[in-house]
Amino acid sequence: MNLLECKELEKSYGNKKVLDKINLTIPRGKIVGLLGKNGTGKSTLIKIINDLLTASDGKVLVNGKEIGIESKKVISYLPERTCLDKTMTVDKVIKYYEEFYENFDAEKARKLLADLQLDTTQKLSKMSKGMQEKVQLVLVMSRSAELYILDEPLGGVDPATRDYILDTILSNFNEGASVIISTHLISDIERILDEVIFIDGGKIVLTADCDELRNRENGSIDEIFRRMFKC
8 A cells, every 4th residue: 555645636726727637646764855846836735735724625544544633643743934933942842742742752853953953942032043943844754654744954064964864865864754845955965865756837748767767868966956946
């Protein structure tokens, strides 16, 4: 059974179709890049999978069941924008996650935060945007989830920290789990990707194994993406 399936998924706002008959499957044990230009439907697709938006048509299945309370238990989601209560200290946020999610590992979170030299006694409001994003990513990766969905996980992070964060993603998700990463920083993340999904105009235009695609097109994923979506 596939971990995630989207079947004939559509989303419209009035006469504007944002997603058009999306069909995809995500097996277990894969890191998948969801790649596309701005406004092509990536974030809409991610929000529907996370049950934050309702599809106009089609369905999403997680472990063979339609999304709902059970899917929320097994999906760990990193939104594009920080959604944490900034009046709280990092310690309080950790405690909140520990109480809210049965699969949250507070010890792992504290270790990762210490590696990033983040002060857990500090309020989020006193932290830079990049520091807040690091905290949120650590919280997401410290859940023992089956599917991790990361929307622009490197957006506000300095280049020196990116490799550490990618290695954190690589080493901190369960065996048999999968990761979907939506990003514009393709050259930074492609070394950890197993598969890619290219989306354009609300449609999936390419799904491929990364190594096979590089060999076939004689280029990096970043180069292939630039060729396909050249303005």
